[in-house]
Amino acid sequence: MDVQDIKNRFGIIGGSPLLNRAIDIARQVAPTDMSVLITGESGSGKEVFSHIIHQMSTRKHGAFIAVNCGAIPEGTIDSELFGHEKGSFTGAHEARKGYFEVANGGTIFLDEVAELPLGTQARLLRILESGEYLRVGSSKVQKTDVRIIAATNVDVYNRVKSGKFREDLYYRLNTVPLRIPALHERKEDIFLLFRKFSADFSDKYRSPGIHLEPDAIQMLSNYSWPGNVRQLKNIAEQICVLEKDRNVTAGALLNYIPNEGGSNLPMALNNGSNKEDFSERDILYKVLFDMKKDMMDLKKLVAEIIQSGGNTSHIMEENPHYINQLYQEVDQTVSNDSTFMIKKSPQNAPVDYNYTHDAEEVEESLSLIDKESDLIKKALKKHKGKRKFAAQELGISERTLYRKIKELNLN
Numbered sequence: 001m002d003v004q005d006i007k008n009r010f011g012i013i014g015g016s017p018l019l020n021r022a023i024d025i026a027r028q029v030a031p032t033d034m035s036v037l038i039t040g041e042s043g044s045g046k047e048v049f050s051h052i053i054h055q056m057s058t059r060k061h062g063a064f065i066a067v068n069c070g071a072i073p074e075g076t077i078d079s080e081l082f083g084h085e086k087g088s089f090t091g092a093h094e095a096r097k098g099y100f101e102v103a104n105g106g107t108i109f110l111d112e113v114a115e116l117p118l119g120t121q122a123r124l125l126r127i128l129e130s131g132e133y134l135r136v137g138s139s140k141v142q143k144t145d146v147r148i149i150a151a152t153n154v155d156v157y158n159r160v161k162s163g164k165f166r167e168d169l170y171y172r173l174n175t176v177p178l179r180i181p182a183l184h185e186r187k188e189d190i191f192l193l194f195r196k197f198s199a200d201f202s203d204k205y206r207s208p209g210i211h212l213e214p215d216a217i218q219m220l221s222n223y224s225w226p227g228n229v230r231q232l233k234n235i236a237e238q239i240c241v242l243e244k245d246r247n248v249t250a251g252a253l254l255n256y257i258p259n260e261g262g263s264n265l266p267m268a269l270n271n272g273s274n275k276e277d278f279s280e281r282d283i284l285y286k287v288l289f290d291m292k293k294d295m296m297d298l299k300k301l302v303a304e305i306i307q308s309g310g311n312t313s314h315i316m317e318e319n320p321h322y323i324n325q326l327y328q329e330v331d332q333t334v335s336n337d338s339t340f341m342i343k344k345s346p347q348n349a350p351v352d353y354n355y356t357h358d359a360e361e362v363e364e365s366l367s368l369i370d371k372e373s374d375l376i377k378k379a380l381k382k383h384k385g386k387r388k389f390a391a392q393e394l395g396i397s398e399r400t401l402y403r404k405i406k407e408l409n410l411n
C-alpha cells in the first residue's frame with residue numbers, strides 16, 4: 001500500500017509533505033513490532049495514526065485497546081492496566097483482568113502517556129523488556145504479548161529532565177518517533193479538510209453545501225488552529241448547521257473562529273506585501289464597523305420602543321421596509337451568534353442607563369460613517385471607479401456598495 005492508498009482507506013485528508021512523511025513512517029513501522037511514540041498537538045490526529053499502525057500490522061485481528069492515561073485516577077491505574085487479585089485492596093471483591101491481559105496478541109494505545117505515575121512506568125518498562133507483569137496483589141509473574149503505541153501532546157523529554165518520567169522508559173517507547181504536524185504547519189491542507197468535513201456534514205444534516213469566499217479561505221488558512229483538525233471539524237459542523245447564507249465570507253467566519261486578540265487579526269491575514277496587508281486590514285475593520293453600526297441601529301430602536309412604552313406600531317408605520325429587513329437580519333444573527341444568545345437574556349437594565357449610553361454611542365457613530373465613506377472612496381479610487389472590484393476589495397456585494405454610495409452621497 002502506498003501513501004495515497006492509506007489516505008483513502010483511513011479517510012486521511014491532506015497532501016502536505018509533513019503529513020505524507022508521517023504516513024510513510026507509520027506505513028514502514030506498522031508491520032514491525034516496535035513501540036512507537038506519537039507526538040503532536042491535541043487534535044492533530046495521533047489516535048488516527050495509532051489505528052493505522054494497528055490495522056496495518058500482523059496484529060490487526062487482535063484486540064486494540066485505547067487507554068487515556070491522563071483520565072484514570074492514580075489509585076486505580078495499575079489495576080486497570082495489569083489487573084488485580086480478589087481482595088488485593090478494599091473494594092476488590094472479584095479478580096479482574098487488566099488491559100494488558102485482554103489485549104494479549106493485540107495492541108495497546110497509551111494516550112497521554114506522560115501522565116503515567118512513576119510506579120506504573122516501572123511496570124510498563126518491565127512489560128516492554130520481557131513481556132512480564134504482576135497483577136496488583138499477586139506475586140505470580142504473568143506473560144503477555146502486546147504491542148505498545150504511546151502518544152503525547154507534551155514534550156516527554158522535559159518530564160524526563162524534571163524527574164517525572166523515567167529516562168529508560170522514554171528511550172524504550174521512543175524506538176520510533178512519529179511526529180504528527182500541527183495544522184498551522186500544513187496550511188495547504190486546511191481548506192481541503194474543511195471542504196471534506198463540510199461536505200460530510202451537509203450530507204449528514206441534509207443541508208445545502210457550504211461555499212467559502214476567497215477571503216474566508218484565506219482567514220481559515222491563516223488562523224492558528226490550537227485545537228487542530230478536531231477544532232476544524234467542529235467549526236465545519238457548526239457552520240453547516242447554523243449558517244443561513246451558504247456563501248461564507250470572512251465576516252461570517254468571524255462568528256465561528258475565536259478572535260485571537262485585536263492585534264492578531266490583521267497580522268493573521270498577513271500574506272507578505274505591506275500594501276495588501278493594509279487593504280485587508282481595512283476590510284476587516286470595515287466588517288467590524290458594519291457590525292457596530294448594526295448594533296447602534298438596534299440600540300436606537302430598542303430605546304425608541306422603550307420610550308413608546310413597548311408600542312411598536314408607529315415605528316412599523318413609519319418605516320415598514322426597514323423593520324422587515326431588520327427582522328430578517330436579527331433573526332439570522334440570533335441563530336448564528338452564540339455571544340448574542342448570551343446577551344439576549346440579562347434582566348432589563350434601567351431605562352435611564354440605556355439612554356445616556358445611547359447618547360454617547362450616537363456621537364461615535366458619526367465618525368464611523370466617516371470612516372466607512374473614507375474606505376469606500378479609497379477602494380473606488382484604487383480600482384479607478386470600477387465598482388465591481390471596489391466591492392470585492394471591501395468584502396461587500398456590488399448592490400450593497402451602490403446603496404452605500406447613495407446613502408453616503410459619494411457620487
Ligand SMILES: Nc1ncnc2c1ncn2[C@@H]1O[C@H](COP(=O)(O)OP(=O)(O)O)[C@@H](O)[C@H]1O
Nearest residue numbers: 011012013014042043044045046047048229230
Ligand atoms: N488528516 C486527517 N484527515 C481527516 N481527519 C482527520 C485527520 N487528522 C485527524 N482527523 C480527525 O480529527 C479528529 C481528531 O483526531 P485525533 O486522532 O483524535 O487527534 P489527537 O489524538 O491527536 O487528539 C478526529 O475526528 C479525526 O478523525
Ligand SMILES: [Mg+2]
Nearest residue numbers: 043046047111
Ligand atoms: Mg486524542
